[in-house]
Amino acid sequence: MKTGHDVAIIEVGPRDGLQNVTAFVETAQKVSLIRRLAASGLKEIQAGAFVSPRSIPQFRDMNEVIAGIIALPKVRFSVLVPNLQGAREAVKSGIEKLIFFFSLSESHNLNNVHQTKEASLKGLEVIRRNFSTETPIELCVALATVFGCPFEGYMTTDHILKDIHKIANMGVKEISLCDTVGFANPRLVEEITAACLKDFPEVTFAVHFHNTRGLGLANALRAYDVGIRRFDAAVGGLGGCPFAPGASGNIATEDLVFMFNEMGIPTGIDLDSLLNVSGYLKEILPGVILSSAVYQAGLPQAQISGPKCGAPGGNPPFPTHRDW
């Protein structure tokens, strides 16, 4: 058995997924969902967001949710925080990794977090300074609309690098490059991720793709080719930005894990367990359509059925999984 995982998959379903579900998911169900995700082998899970209950009522029970999961061993939990108040509440609940989010696009930032980019950068600096002496706190920036914005179109790579420079200059060690509305394509992914990895060797980059126009996994593949090793994904393919017109789900964790597994790239995640989590999602959210292709089609191993209709009898000794 191999040890060490070549890629890290960050489960964002409990945050980016549930954020877009109108129905309130009960606290016990959220806790159960997150515990099941952890049990499938996911090592990092975005558990939710410490935001105003008025802006996202889904997360009004964050303290109770965190209390129900924080003792789980071997899992890093993170939450989104919009400001110092959210950051303080998150840390008080026991969370050791904060995700501060803003948008490369001024218009999208105004729509999404109702402040200018300059104000967002100041907010980031306030959080950073406040926790700079508390060593266990990690700070990650989720940078929205990197690959295009519904209001401003495509960004130049120079523009992107300039903004990342400001973030890196504050000492932020991790940045998630987000395709908030599914505008990315493999060539754009290659250009932007290669430039980021080259210009900021001290920063760890993750990518966050939505499958709006079907290119989510192709974009993830290209990011992997370039050297990215951290990927956001949401179980079942839940998710999307409620403040961006037309945005649809994240790439499904099952589909991403399936791709890497089949390519012989270890993820540390048990796909059968993960597919059972999607089954649980269907129980607690019966109206929601899960866009995961692997959830819908099942695994190849389950489809392989042995010879039929006149083929030589019995199951031949065929490989049911490609052995790399």
Add this chain to the structure above:
Amino acid sequence: MKTGHDVAIIEVGPRDGLQNVTAFVETAQKVSLIRRLAASGLKEIQAGAFVSPRSIPQFRDMNEVIAGIIALPKVRFSVLVPNLQGAREAVKSGIEKLIFFFSLSESHNLNNVHQTKEASLKGLEVIRRNFSTETPIELCVALATVFGCPFEGYMTTDHILKDIHKIANMGVKEISLCDTVGFANPRLVEEITAACLKDFPEVTFAVHFHNTRGLGLANALRAYDVGIRRFDAAVGGLGGCPFAPGASGNIATEDLVFMFNEMGIPTGIDLDSLLNVSGYLKEILPGVILSSAVYQAGLPQAQISGPKCGAPGGNPPFPTHRDW
């Protein structure tokens, strides 16, 4: 404007798509569908199959369909043929490109075309010899289950190359490598296509991917990386093999064209026109769900809406399409 297209996209919807639709599509509708596809810029279209009306009733009107399209300029039409009789009928109808199909997997071949691989190879040789002096006839082999079989699992690359050697030895100049049931992954695609391109420089290879487990476009991207320039796709994401359990649709032509367009790789196809063809499909097949993500989500250009909610007024001069 650029001339010459870096990739050739072969529309298989009228064949692989309609073959899986239970309802009979009227002859006039088939002709209209194919004419619309041609008008969107597709240069090669699989128009159907000359098979027994008992095995696939959908194609019982092939002669009338071909009569309605054969005079269209600048389009290469091909049809699937299972044997010499089908080949003769196809050529008589005016078709100049024949596709003979069989499966790398003995069990799948027995299920699909009800004969052994050896018998299929003999059938191919009979067709090849019969038309060897009629120069305008092109012969392509569509090789099923190259990337895995529902009955026999994964094939070794040696096995694949050995069978392709037999086909190439007959003088066949074009082979389509088919992922009949959606078992392929980018690494497998890289291994198999690279080996084929290396060992058979005299053969033109195409790839035919299904999006059963969401990897269709990632597989197409990897095939492109390796050097493949011919791609099968079906408008709307129609299709699948009716004789393989669990198989679902082809990669959608819209999604594939979108990916290449966005990457700056010319296809010669007008995406807006193509999306209108999907709209027409919804008219003639109201019960069928089109799996194309771009058809469902629309183009980014349509989503870009200018600043809102307090952003500086007016539309800024932003790029609405990445200019490579």
